[in-house]
Amino acid sequence: MQVKNLARAAQVSPDTVRYYTREGLLQPVRNPDNNYQVYSDDDLQRLNFARKARQLGFSLPEIRAILAQADDHHSPCPMVRDVFEQRLAEVEAQLQELTELRDRMKAAMASWQTMPDGTPDGHTICRLIEHWDLPASAASESRRGQHEPIV
Template identity: 50%
Template sequence: MRVSELAKKANVTSETVRHYTREGLIVAKRDPNNGYQLYDGVALQRIQFIQQARTLGFSLKQIDDIFQHADSGDSPCPMVRELLLQKVPETKAKIAELQAHLNTMEAALAVWDQMPNGTPDGHSICCLIEDWNHEEDGTTTTDTQEP
């Protein structure tokens, strides 16, 4: 398969195929007649694996490590389990951080609903942000003013 054929079968862009090739995640052979990169079924299988692993939050570097284990005949499954065990609490922390951020945004909107719009006057950019009291939403952000 050429790049475009592989991309179509894997439901990715041609640039994604090229990127994975540059990263060494998939391998192409060169057609001696025209120099085109040619891919086999293994490349398709690997791209499908990459897409599934990315959905689970694995980085390309981690996926490369998984491929290296598999290519050397070792089972990468224990490493995959360990990586995912580490990712779960990290993801929970990110969700909590995003939830706190969302709460802050919603609190700001509630406060701003009671405030009039202002016009920049050379001393103010947007009164909604500048006059908003961060403590009204219960968060502990610090209010710093730069000179």
């Protein structure tokens, strides 16, 4: 099948098919009569697999490695579990950091509601930020060097 047929079958754009082809995830052959790329049912399966893997957060290099193991008739499932477990832990940590940021933002907004606006006077830039106190836990984490400073 041609690019447009594969795209339609996988419910993606032809540009997506071309992208995955350039990335080496799809392996079309050239039609000698017209030099068009011809995709197989295996390419459709790989494209659908890649889309699902991307939805689960796998990167293109990881997907390429999974497909390479499968192509070599080795089960990629142990690698998938390991990568996914690590990625899930990273997402959990990001969620925790975002929750803490949201809480700081809410606290700052609450304290800023009663503060007047100020004009920079050479000694201040924005009093809202300069007069806001870091919560004790955020300040102690910064001092311990456990997290990068908020810039």
